[in-house]
Amino acid sequence: MDFYTYQFFYNQAGQGNAMKYYILIALLIVLIFVALKQFRSKEKRKYRDLFVLITLILVFLVGIQVNEYEIGKVNQSNSSQMLAFMENISKNQEVSKSRLAVNSKYIKDEMLIEVDDKIYQINMNTDLSSYKLEETFLIQDKINLVKE
Template identity: 30%
Template sequence: MSFYTYDYIAAHSQFGNNVWYVLSFLALAALLFVSVKYLRNRLVTRYRDLIVILFLAVAFLGGVQYSDYSRTKSDVEATSRMAAFLHSLSEDVDVPVREIRTNSTYLKQGMLVDVQGTFYAVTFNADFTSFQYEQTHLLSRDVKIVDKED
């Protein structure tokens, strides 16, 4: 069973994918270049075909970027909710937030929390604005700690 540290959770959603931005920029630049070439010489049909191909590529890359943007926005929201939970729990148990580990990177019902070797099961209300925790025991103490990747 994997448990994640606060540092890992805080850095979890901060992965940037600049490759898609570069590809989109190159496709847009190529589309602009081919469009200008086509407007200068309308009789050459290969430019028209290239415009259609590049337009489809730009539409595909735009869709991928929008999907990535939506996922990143969702990850940032989940990370901030988890960070707020960990800070609240650390105040309740009077332990620094860096010494708390969870078995999930986002808030969910029944998640486990490791506070200096003591395990707690956490339950939330319907809209995840309040929580209860009670001490629990693991059947297997085979715990893997996942920390921030350096």
């Protein structure tokens, strides 16, 4: 069973995809360069295929980026909510945030949390605004701690 640490959510909340944007910008620059070459060329068909190919690749990558952007927004929102939740538990239980780990990537009813080597089940109310901790025991004690 995977348990995620406070550091995992902290890294997820601040994670960016700069490299993907650099590739997109580089392709856009190449597209502009090829377009200029095509318009200046006396033979209009010389760079046409390359221009069409780069345009199609760019459109494809933009579509992927839009989808990943939406998923990234949801993941960052979930991570931020989980960070606030873990900070609240840390404060209420008077333990360090680094000693907490949860078995879910988003806040939900009946998720598990490890606090100082004890496992608790979190019972949430319907609007997820309050919770109750109840000690529980795992049938299989093997816990995979995901730190980053």
